[in-house]
Amino acid sequence: xxxxxxxxxxxxxxxxxxxFALEDDTALVLNAQPxxxxxMDEHPIRIMTALYDDVPDSPGCVVVRGHRPFYLHAxxxxxxxxxxxxxxxVSAALSCVFQICEARQVRALxxxxxxxxxxxxxxxxxxxxxxxxxxxxxxxxLGSVWLVTPGAAT
Numbered sequence: 001x002x003x004x005x006x007x008x009x010x011x012x013x014x015x016x017x018x019x020f021a022l023e024d025d026t027a028l029v030l031n032a033q034p035x036x037x038x039x040m041d042e043h044p045i046r047i048m049t050a051l052y053d054d055v056p057d058s059p060g061c062v063v064v065r066g067h068r069p070f071y072l073h074a075x076x077x078x079x080x081x082x083x084x085x086x087x088x089x090v091s092a093a094l095s096c097v098f099q100i101c102e103a104r105q106v107r108a109l110x111x112x113x114x115x116x117x118x119x120x121x122x123x124x125x126x127x128x129x130x131x132x133x134x135x136x137x138x139x140x141x142l143g144s145v146w147l148v149t150p151g152a153a154t
Contacts, residue, residue: 001141004145008146008149018069018106019106020112021111023119024076061093061096062075072101074093074114076093085119085121098134101141110145110148112148113149116150
């Protein structure tokens with residue numbers, strides 16, 4: 001299947017998508033929802049201890065949340081390291097995003113320019129990494145990618 005990639009800003013989606021790939025970090029705080037109220041059934045000290053003992057996933061991994069639309073949290077940042085991102089993590093996350101889309105039969109994906117929003121990855125370098133991730137890859141389901149870029153005309 002031929003993959004159609006459309007570049008557009010966040011305010012002007014070119015089509016409906018079934019999954020959003022978001023730039024995130026190993027602790028999943030960059031896209032945390034602060035407005036979600038949570039009921040604390042446990043004592044705050046136990047909650048804080050659990051958070052302290054929590055082992056984050058590895059950079060380059062992707063965590064899936066939700067269901068149609070899926071939210072694919074691409075962990076391209078590790079705030080325990082300087083710089084917080086690496087090109088290799090962006091490459092690994094892109095590969096994971098495409099594998100997950102195929103496994104979940106996603107036909108349309110919104111993809112942030114990973115590493116560019118919160119990191120200092122140049123868009124031109126992201127496009128090189130994207131080209132490499134797509135090189136020789138065949139898709140049975142994924143047909144459209146909305147490349148969400150802050151600088152794109154809306």
